[in-house]
Amino acid sequence: MIYTILDCYTDEPAGLGVPPYLGTYPRYIAGALLLEKHEVFYITIDDLRYWHYYKNKKRENPQKTDIRTYNLTKNVENIGKILEKTDVLVVNIGVQVPGKYLSAVPGTLKEISPAIRDLGCKKILTGPAALGGTQLEGGKRAEHVPDYFDDVIFDFMHTNNFKNSDKYAIAGTEILKQIPWEVMAEIETMKGCIRKSGCSFCTEPIKNLFQSRDQKPIVEEMKALYKHGARHFRLGKQTCMYTYKNYKTAELKKLFEGIKKNVPRLKTLHIDNANPSFVNGPYGKEMTKIIVEHCTPGNVAAFGVETFDESIVKQNNLNTTPEQTYNAVKIINEIGGKRGPNGMHYFLPGLNLIFGLKGESKKTGEENYYWLKKILDDGLLLRRINIRQVAIYEGTAMAETGLKYYRKNKKYYWKWRDQIRRNIDMPMLKRIVPEGTVMKKVRMEVHDGNHTFGRQFGTYPLIVGINDRLPLLKEYNIMVTKHMLRSVTGEVLNQ
Numbered sequence: 001m002i003y004t005i006l007d008c009y010t011d012e013p014a015g016l017g018v019p020p021y022l023g024t025y026p027r028y029i030a031g032a033l034l035l036e037k038h039e040v041f042y043i044t045i046d047d048l049r050y051w052h053y054y055k056n057k058k059r060e061n062p063q064k065t066d067i068r069t070y071n072l073t074k075n076v077e078n079i080g081k082i083l084e085k086t087d088v089l090v091v092n093i094g095v096q097v098p099g100k101y102l103s104a105v106p107g108t109l110k111e112i113s114p115a116i117r118d119l120g121c122k123k124i125l126t127g128p129a130a131l132g133g134t135q136l137e138g139g140k141r142a143e144h145v146p147d148y149f150d151d152v153i154f155d156f157m158h159t160n161n162f163k164n165s166d167k168y169a170i171a172g173t174e175i176l177k178q179i180p181w182e183v184m185a186e187i188e189t190m191k192g193c194i195r196k197s198g199c200s201f202c203t204e205p206i207k208n209l210f211q212s213r214d215q216k217p218i219v220e221e222m223k224a225l226y227k228h229g230a231r232h233f234r235l236g237k238q239t240c241m242y243t244y245k246n247y248k249t250a251e252l253k254k255l256f257e258g259i260k261k262n263v264p265r266l267k268t269l270h271i272d273n274a275n276p277s278f279v280n281g282p283y284g285k286e287m288t289k290i291i292v293e294h295c296t297p298g299n300v301a302a303f304g305v306e307t308f309d310e311s312i313v314k315q316n317n318l319n320t321t322p323e324q325t326y327n328a329v330k331i332i333n334e335i336g337g338k339r340g341p342n343g344m345h346y347f348l349p350g351l352n353l354i355f356g357l358k359g360e361s362k363k364t365g366e367e368n369y370y371w372l373k374k375i376l377d378d379g380l381l382l383r384r385i386n387i388r389q390v391a392i393y394e395g396t397a398m399a400e401t402g403l404k405y406y407r408k409n410k411k412y413y414w415k416w417r418d419q420i421r422r423n424i425d426m427p428m429l430k431r432i433v434p435e436g437t438v439m440k441k442v443r444m445e446v447h448d449g450n451h452t453f454g455r456q457f458g459t460y461p462l463i464v465g466i467n468d469r470l471p472l473l474k475e476y477n478i479m480v481t482k483h484m485l486r487s488v489t490g491e492v493l494n495q
């Protein structure tokens, strides 16, 4: 049979699949189907837009790069023909931690409907949207799932246990043959969350039981991805890197040593989530040393702090107290806070905050600011602070609370956010990359007027703007000349 995987991209608490990051869902599904000897096409939402909305004509906009059709696969000129002969269309979709993306726009259920509703093939909805829903904007409920799907299955092809997905992961690396851009491959090390009952807003505990993947299949998959051209890896499909194999230092070491030995020439190796209470726990320091020793510089541990207001921590069953977070920030700074050869520090913490959680009050904004200011005043570094407004997904505790607190406190959000951006982010950024810092291998991605924006490959790379129109997809060494609220401006050192 002919299967087509339509990747509308995914962004979850544990897992990123928005280009250039290539998620695990399309790879595993493709692998399972290929092992069953089906023919598999991989297409993106960008391909679908190009075919259905743009009628196979690239929009000529000399001023601004069109990021809605930026990530076209090698199949782009044949989308109509591919869909016509497709027996089963598998739609992978699900944004559950909405963000801003430099060179991609994830697809929505509303957007794809006119293009796929009337296709003659069987249609299956999978990915995070099939369990918990999808929503690109904070302060809203998940999108309604249209009724033209024949099936809505989160665990399509039974990839939800490592016994299966380890086999599929290797076979699925074949889809790289259909992808022309340089990917950062998302690597799964764990499923689910070590906490028995999860945080109020989070979809991870409802999707998976907690389990860790063995070192060998992780390394084998990375080797196979490398063979197909992948050079950048993000151990991002996990809820907390420190809880790998139940928070065991020797197991974490074995994993990173295995990667180093078997994929020695990779260019980027970063992680994603870390729970501050484990960083601050008995093995935290030793594990941080292992991560710093084996990963490439520019690495960031994303702390899902969500709030520094202790009453909100309790009411939402969150994973860390303000003191634990503060100490974890300190530990990572002490061990990872040295600048590496690419111009960025080896390993720094990043914080995630959410506005609109249950019990939120005016005091929440004050508590958040107090702790962030303390971190700044104590000379510590935070690579970035992500601030989101809560989005409500089915099956979470927040689905009961809904948008009550979001509506009540919305009037404060602009002020809270602005205060953090100006008084914390800006001085922090100046401390992280002072004027004159040289950032190596910044890859230019988009044009906007006479400016070009790019970033290094990494887990949360810093956006760099250049006051010139440079050729895209080329790498430059950049000297930082100016700081914006969350990005920097620089000058090119090599042409």
Ligand code: SF4
Binding pocket: 013, 014, 192, 193, 194, 195, 197, 198, 199, 202, 203, 204, 205, 239, 275, 304, 318, 319
């Ligand atoms: S600690 Fe909380 S936010 Fe993190 S994965 Fe577990 S439930 Fe989700």
